[in-house]
Amino acid sequence: xxxxxxxxxxxxxxxxxxxxxxxxxxxxxxxxxxxxxxxxxxxxxxxxxxxxxxxxxxxxxxxxxxxxxxxxxxxxxxxxxxxxxxxxxxxxxxxxxxxxxxxxxxxxxxxxxxxxxxxxxxxxxxxxxxxxxxxxxxxxxxxxxxxxxxxxxxxxxxxxxxxxxxxxxxxxxxxxxxxxxxxxxxxxxxxxxxxxxxxxxxxxxxxxxxxxxxxxxxxxxxxxxxxxxxxxxxxxxxxxxxxxxxxxxxxxxxxxxxxxxxxxxxxxxxxxxxxxxxxxxxxxxxxxxxxxxxxxxxxxxxxxxxxxxxxxxxxxxxxxxxxxxxxxxxxxxxxxxxxxxxxxxxxxxxxxxxxxxxxxxxxxxxxxxxxxxxxxxxxxxxxxxxxxxxxxxxxxxxxxxxxxxxxxxxxxxxxxxxxxxxxxxxxxxxxxxxxxxxxxxxxxxxxxxxxxxxxxxxxxxxxxxxxxxxxxxxxxxxxxxxxxxxxxxxxxxxxxxxxxxxxxxxxxxxxxxxxxxxxxxxxxxxxxxxxxxxxxxxxxxxxxxxxxxxxxxxxxxxxxxxxxxxxxxxxxxxxxxxxxxxxxxxxxxxxxxxxxxxxxxxxxxxxxxxxxxxxxxxxxxxxxxxxxxxxxxxxxxxxxxxxxxxxxxxxxxxxxxxxxxxxx
Numbered sequence: 001x002x003x004x005x006x007x008x009x010x011x012x013x014x015x016x017x018x019x020x021x022x023x024x025x026x027x028x029x030x031x032x033x034x035x036x037x038x039x040x041x042x043x044x045x046x047x048x049x050x051x052x053x054x055x056x057x058x059x060x061x062x063x064x065x066x067x068x069x070x071x072x073x074x075x076x077x078x079x080x081x082x083x084x085x086x087x088x089x090x091x092x093x094x095x096x097x098x099x100x101x102x103x104x105x106x107x108x109x110x111x112x113x114x115x116x117x118x119x120x121x122x123x124x125x126x127x128x129x130x131x132x133x134x135x136x137x138x139x140x141x142x143x144x145x146x147x148x149x150x151x152x153x154x155x156x157x158x159x160x161x162x163x164x165x166x167x168x169x170x171x172x173x174x175x176x177x178x179x180x181x182x183x184x185x186x187x188x189x190x191x192x193x194x195x196x197x198x199x200x201x202x203x204x205x206x207x208x209x210x211x212x213x214x215x216x217x218x219x220x221x222x223x224x225x226x227x228x229x230x231x232x233x234x235x236x237x238x239x240x241x242x243x244x245x246x247x248x249x250x251x252x253x254x255x256x257x258x259x260x261x262x263x264x265x266x267x268x269x270x271x272x273x274x275x276x277x278x279x280x281x282x283x284x285x286x287x288x289x290x291x292x293x294x295x296x297x298x299x300x301x302x303x304x305x306x307x308x309x310x311x312x313x314x315x316x317x318x319x320x321x322x323x324x325x326x327x328x329x330x331x332x333x334x335x336x337x338x339x340x341x342x343x344x345x346x347x348x349x350x351x352x353x354x355x356x357x358x359x360x361x362x363x364x365x366x367x368x369x370x371x372x373x374x375x376x377x378x379x380x381x382x383x384x385x386x387x388x389x390x391x392x393x394x395x396x397x398x399x400x401x402x403x404x405x406x407x408x409x410x411x412x413x414x415x416x417x418x419x420x421x422x423x424x425x426x427x428x429x430x431x432x433x434x435x436x437x438x439x440x441x442x443x444x445x446x447x448x449x450x451x452x453x454x455x456x457x458x459x460x461x462x463x464x465x466x467x468x469x470x471x472x473x474x475x476x477x478x479x480x481x482x483x484x485x486x487x488x489x490x491x492x493x494x495x496x497x498x499x500x501x502x503x504x505x506x507x508x509x510x511x512x513x514x515x516x517x518x519x520x521x522x523x524x525x526x527x528x529x530x531x532x533x534x535x536x537x538x539x540x541x542x543x544x545x546x547x548x549x550x551x552x553x554x555x556x557x558x559x560x561x562x563x564x565x566x567x568x569x570x571x572x573x574x575x576x577x578x579x580x581x582x583x584x585x586x587x588x589x590x591x592x593x594x595x596x597x598x599x600x601x602x603x604x605x606x607x608x609x610x611x612x613x614x615x616x617x618x619x620x621x622x623x624x625x626x627x628x629x630x631x632x633x634x635x636x637x638x639x640x641x642x643x644x645x646x647x648x649x650x651x652x653x654x655x656x657x658x659x660x661x662x663x664x
Contacts, residue, residue: 033097099148
């Protein structure tokens with residue numbers, strides 16, 4: 001078998017060597033072997049292969065599927081796969097079944113293999129390296145997934161046939177393999193260990209792989225981090241999936257475009273107010289959950305628009321039954337009136353411009369003063385929180401990041417301005433925020449040499465008199481490998497320090513590591529090219545704690561955030577905002593479970609207050625809006641709510657708004 005594959009590799013190399021990657025073409029070979037003739041059969045591999053093949057086809061892969069392959073069948077499948085992968089953008093190989101290692105080489109076992117002695121390996125088994133070599137000639141990105149580390153009686157028999165002196169050369173599980181740049185190899189468990197076949201339809205590794213495979217916007221390394229977490233949990237931490245990655249770029253099975261947003265912890269639910277008497281109306285039927293999801297997706301696509309025509313389109317589509325009807329009508333009218341007034345102002349300005357300019361110039365000549373500058377737009381509360389968080393991260397003391405600019409925040413701004421030799425105004429501005437977020441030309445990212453050895457590290461935002469030291473290796477002039485990175489700078493005579501301890505690659509944090517900021521904030525987890533990406537735990541000096549998924553430094557995916565005040569949220573995140581589905585429990589006992597959009601309960605959900613009141617149905621911006629069933633202080637209000645207001649005859653109730661807001 002091995003000789004045949006080497007011959008095939010040589011034969012196709014002439015073509016593969018000159019083929020350009022065909023944009024968008026992705027090819028996969030999926031093999032599941034379970035019906036072994038000469039050893040214990042495996043229950044799951046065929047199911048695993050079928051399910052993985054179906055999922056990959058759904059993601060646009062051209063899939064070559066092989067189930068219970070003999071040695072000859074295996075060779076034919078590999079040949080067909082190698083030909084089809086010619087010039088592809090990506091080639092993927094997934095194998096479930098028996099595998100073994102001997103003297104550091106990994107072999108995959110067809111169902112008719114006997115492996116009575118060492119000579120049988122060359123003719124009855126498939127050497128993994130031969131398959132990977134073919135893939136390396138075919139596509140610039142290669143992904144190999146091996147659920148082949150199961151306990152293998154054939155390996156035990158082969159070891160016995162070698163005798164006591166050489167039996168140790170046949171190891172447990174599979175051996176670690178490092179391949180050329182552009183290749184990722186994922187193992188169901190760590191090298192030298194064995195994985196379990198599982199008791200359900202799929203093995204623990206494949207079940208976790210399938211669960212995350214179709215998640216939009218999930219990079220493959222982040223996907224494998226999730227797989228590792230799931231397998232550890234499913235096996236009682238007895239099985240740890242292992243990955244060797246030398247991919248030269250990000251790879252997504254299901255790419256998704258991300259939207260920029262900022263985080264804001266949801267406020268505690270507003271107390272409900274009720275009034276009225278009589279019997280509640282009978283509940284109206286709700287639309288299906290899928291229809292609500294479609295409507296929610298439509299609403300999210302126009303929510304930030306300032307064009308009244310977008311909201312009119314929503315009203316035309318959903319009419320009186322629209323969950324967000326009241327809000328859409330209000331925004332339509334608001335932006336329509338704004339457009340009208342803007343046009344009137346433009347007409348008036350065009351008529352009055354010459355007189356205004358003449359009047360202004362005359363006034364300036366009479367007083368001897370220049371024309372006043374236009375006042376800068378004040379920062380929003382969210383922007384102020386961003387300023388406070390950035391100041392704290394760099395070692396200043398602005399107080400809590402609450403969006404309120406008090407004395408401590410002003411003092412911290414003045415201290416920052418003094419350190420950078422800026423006018424000490426203490427004022428918060430867009431320019432200050434841009435500096436702190438490292439977008440200002442004065443604080444551009446750059447390469448910086450360490451004080452000892454001259455090894456380069458990437459500095460996102462250089463500070464005055466800042467130095468760096470690195471204890472690890474230096475490859476190509478840049479910090480790489482495992483070590484400790486220490487940043488030091490001086491402020492008002494005091495030394496400030498931030499440290500990173502973990503893996504570096506080409507001068508940036510990449511792999512697993514721990515970063516501790518000068519203010520005491522701490523992150524431990526996965527990094528990709530200098531950003532939190534993967535799974536990690538961030539503990540802030542103020543006591544807030546987040547554990548979960550990250551993408552490019554933002555909380556994105558599934559995670560748990562526990563605030564210092566006792567509030568807790570577990571669920572989905574997008575760009576560090578609560579968005580998706582999750583459960584928020586306030587310290588006072590209030591609890592909401594359901595859909596969220598940008599930190600507000602929006603969509604379908606259930607809010608239960610600590611006093612026993614509850615409200616279930618459709619929500620918009622934290623208020624019942626649409627069909628809802630609310631039990632408030634023992635009275636039940638079932639029907640259509642509009643922006644937190646309920647009225648049916650003499651029955652009225654409010655949630656999240658005042659009675660005056662509702663016109664009651």
